[in-house]
Each structure stands twice: as structure tokens, then as C-alpha cells.
Ligand SMILES: [Zn+2]
């Protein structure tokens with residue numbers, strides 16, 4: 001007789017180069033876009049979307065992520081080869097849980113955010129992105145106004 005955990009859908013993901021691969025079981029507890037300065041600096045991007053899981057649902061199936069902690073209990077994991085950010089843990093703010101960078105899933109469209117957090121540090125121009133002209137593909141440097 002199958003136990004409940006066996007019935008959970010598995011989602012896989014990994015870094016840019018493929019050295020690190022992981023899987024999680026079931027749907028995330030929450031998905032949120034974070035606008036904090038630490039996420040911006042760490043990712044080199046205006047925001048990061050995170051999918052929250054129980055730490056026990058995350059299994060590394062290939063490679064070994066490197067970790068970095070700048071301060072306190074926050075630990076960020078990333079691929080030691082290509083540098084892709086992968087996971088975030090914090091024994092104080094999210095004990096027993098792990099945040100997975102949603103865009104590293106093989107099916108990132110399956111993890112739409114439900115909220116934005118740390119909007120006090122959101123870059124103002126992020127609010128105006130829908131007003132900008134859009135191109136299906138990169139049109140070349142001379143075509144962008
Ligand atoms: Zn990699």
C-alpha cells in the first residue's frame with residue numbers, strides 16, 4: 001500500500017549548467033517574489049521568486065550546491081560551477097523550511113507567485129515595466145529606444 005508521500009507529484013529543477021539537480025515533492029507551501037536588497041545583490045537581478053517547501057521535501061539528486069552566509073542565520077546555496085542561485089534557508093525566519101528559486105524549476109510557469117514581499121526595497125522602475133515597449137526577441141542594440 002502506497003503511503004501518502006508516494007502520491008505527491010515530483011517537481012525537478014537545476015542550475016544553468018546542469019551540475020546541480022534537485023527535486024521537491026508536492027506543491028509549495030507558498031510562492032512569493034522578494035524585492036529585498038539581499039536578493040537583488042545576490043541574484044544580480046531586480047527581484048527573485050521563491051517557492052517555500054519543508055526542508056524534508058527537497059532532495060539533491062545531482063552535484064553539491066555551495067553555500068554562502070553574509071550575516072546571521074541566512075544561508076544561500078548556489079551552483080559552484082555556474083553560480084546559479086538555488087536555495088535559501090534561515091533557521092530563525094523559516095525554521096525547517098527551504099526556499100527554492102522558482103525560476104530554476106524545469107517548469108517555472110507552474111509556480112506563479114501569490115504575493116510580493118519586502119516591497120519596501122522594491123526598485124521603483126519595476127512598477128513601470130508593463131508600460132515599456134516589448135519585443136518577442138532581442139531586436140538588437142540599435143532598435144531599443
Ligand atoms: Zn551550474
Ligand SMILES: [Zn+2]
Nearest residue numbers: 034035036039
Ligand atoms: Zn529577498
